[in-house]
Amino acid sequence: MDFAYDARTEELRGRLLAFMDEYVYPAEQVAHEQRARLASPWETPRVVEELKAEARRQGLWNLFLPDAEHGAGLTNLQYAPLAEITGRSPQLAPTATNCAAPDTGNMEVLAQFADEAQKKQWLEPLLAGEIRSAFAMTEPDVASSDATNITTHIEREGDEYVVTGRKWYISGAMNPDCRIFIVMGKTDPDGEDLRRQQSMVLVPRDTPGVTVDRAMQVFGYEDHYHGGHAEVTFDHARVPVTHLIGEEGGGFAIAQARLGPGRIHHCMRLIGMAERAIELMCRRAVSRNAFGKALAQQGVVHNWIADARVTVEQLRLLVLKTAWLMDTVGNRGAHTEIQAIKIATPRAVVDIIDRAIQLHGAGGVSQDFPLAELYAGARTLMIADGPDEVHQRSLARREIKKYL
Structure with a gap:
C-alpha cells in the first residue's frame, strides 16, 4: 500500500487549497451576512453561487464521482485528501464544488442504476449544479437503523406507482432548488426476503400529494447551507412506472x-x-x-x-x-x-x-x-x-x- 499522493492528486490539492484560501474562507462571513437579508432562510446566498461558478471555472467540480463520463474520474484514494480539504469549511466548500451530500449519493445512484431517460432528466442537471435533490429513506415511526422496518408503500396501479408514507430528516428538502426525491419504500411488503421488499422511485417535488411539512433542527441548527432537513409526507403521490430506479425489490x-x-x-x-x-x-x-x-x-x-x-x-x-x-x-x-x-x-x-x-x-x-x-x-x-x-x-x- 502506497499512500503517497500521486501527481494528479497533488496538483488538485494545490489548486483546491488555493481556492479555499482565496475564495471559501473569506466567503464564510459574507454568506452569513447575506443570508440574514434573504426573504427566506432557505434561499441560497449570492456568494455561494459565485463560489460554484469559480470552482467550475477552475475545474474543481464533481470531484467525488469516479465515473469519468460524469465526474472527475478520481479513485477513492485520490479523492480522500480533497474531501478532507473541503471538510475544513463544511457549510460552503462541498456545495461550492458540487460535492455536497445528499446530492453526491443521489448522483452516484443515478449514474449507476438509472436508465438513460432518468439520467437525462435528473442526473445531468444535478451534475451541472442547476438543481438539488433529496434522499427519502428515514421514517419517524420506526427504527430506521434497520432499513427493513420502513413502512412507506409504493404500490403499482396500472402504469403508475402510488407512494404513501411519512419521512423525516430528509436532507436538502427545504432548499427551493430541490426538485427530485429518491424515495425508498416497500413494493412487496409481504415478501419472504426482507431485503427484497423495498424499491426506489423518483418523485418530483411538485408531484401532487408531496408535502414538505416542516424543517427539522439538529441541535438547534437548521443547516441552511445543505438545504435543511425536512419532514415530508407522501399522500398517494403518483408517478409513472418509468420512475422506478433499477428493478422492483432492488431498493x-x-x-x-x-x-x-x-x-x-x-x-x-x-x-x-x-x-x-x-x-x-x-x-x-x-x-x-x-x-x-x-x-x-x-x-x-x-x-x-x-x-x-x-x-x-x-x-x-x-x-x-x-x-x-x-x-x-x-x-x-x-x-x-x-x-x-x-x-x-x-x-x-x-x-x-x-x-x-x-x-x-x-x-x-x-x-x-x-x-x-x-x-x-x-x-x-x-x-x-x-x-x-x-x-x-x-x-x-x-x-x-x-x-x-
Missing part, C-alpha cells in the same frame, strides 16, 4: 451501494473538520493568557493538542487504507474497514472539537466561531448513515465468525 441493494461511498466521504470531511478545530485551538492558545501565562504554555492544553494530532494521523491512515481497499477489492471487500472508520471517525472528531470548544470558553459555543456548528455536524454522524451500534454489531459478528 435495499441500491441503498447499500449508495451508503458505502457516502460513509467514507463523511469520514474524509470529518478529518478536515478536525484539522480546522486543531488550527483554531492553536490560534486561540497562542493569543490568550490565563493565570499569568499564555494558554499555549498550559500543560493541559499541550495534552489536548498533542492527542488531537495523534488521533487525526491515525484516522487519516485508516480512511486512506479503506479508500485503497474500495479501489482495489471493491466496497464489499472493504466492508469491515468502512464500518471501522464510520465508528471511529465521528466519535474521535467530536472529542477533538469538544476540546477546541473548551479552549475557546464562551466563544466556543457562540456563533462567532464555527466550532459549535462543527460539533453538531460531527455528533450527528454518529447516527447518520447507520448508528455506531449497528456497525459495531455487524463488525463484531464478522470477527466472531472466524472462530465458529
Whole structure:
C-alpha cells in the first residue's frame, strides 16, 4: 500500500487549497451576512453561487464521482485528501464544488442504476449544479437503523406507482432548488426476503400529494447551507412506472451501494473538520493568557493538542487504507474497514472539537466561531448513515465468525 499522493492528486490539492484560501474562507462571513437579508432562510446566498461558478471555472467540480463520463474520474484514494480539504469549511466548500451530500449519493445512484431517460432528466442537471435533490429513506415511526422496518408503500396501479408514507430528516428538502426525491419504500411488503421488499422511485417535488411539512433542527441548527432537513409526507403521490430506479425489490441493494461511498466521504470531511478545530485551538492558545501565562504554555492544553494530532494521523491512515481497499477489492471487500472508520471517525472528531470548544470558553459555543456548528455536524454522524451500534454489531459478528 502506497499512500503517497500521486501527481494528479497533488496538483488538485494545490489548486483546491488555493481556492479555499482565496475564495471559501473569506466567503464564510459574507454568506452569513447575506443570508440574514434573504426573504427566506432557505434561499441560497449570492456568494455561494459565485463560489460554484469559480470552482467550475477552475475545474474543481464533481470531484467525488469516479465515473469519468460524469465526474472527475478520481479513485477513492485520490479523492480522500480533497474531501478532507473541503471538510475544513463544511457549510460552503462541498456545495461550492458540487460535492455536497445528499446530492453526491443521489448522483452516484443515478449514474449507476438509472436508465438513460432518468439520467437525462435528473442526473445531468444535478451534475451541472442547476438543481438539488433529496434522499427519502428515514421514517419517524420506526427504527430506521434497520432499513427493513420502513413502512412507506409504493404500490403499482396500472402504469403508475402510488407512494404513501411519512419521512423525516430528509436532507436538502427545504432548499427551493430541490426538485427530485429518491424515495425508498416497500413494493412487496409481504415478501419472504426482507431485503427484497423495498424499491426506489423518483418523485418530483411538485408531484401532487408531496408535502414538505416542516424543517427539522439538529441541535438547534437548521443547516441552511445543505438545504435543511425536512419532514415530508407522501399522500398517494403518483408517478409513472418509468420512475422506478433499477428493478422492483432492488431498493435495499441500491441503498447499500449508495451508503458505502457516502460513509467514507463523511469520514474524509470529518478529518478536515478536525484539522480546522486543531488550527483554531492553536490560534486561540497562542493569543490568550490565563493565570499569568499564555494558554499555549498550559500543560493541559499541550495534552489536548498533542492527542488531537495523534488521533487525526491515525484516522487519516485508516480512511486512506479503506479508500485503497474500495479501489482495489471493491466496497464489499472493504466492508469491515468502512464500518471501522464510520465508528471511529465521528466519535474521535467530536472529542477533538469538544476540546477546541473548551479552549475557546464562551466563544466556543457562540456563533462567532464555527466550532459549535462543527460539533453538531460531527455528533450527528454518529447516527447518520447507520448508528455506531449497528456497525459495531455487524463488525463484531464478522470477527466472531472466524472462530465458529
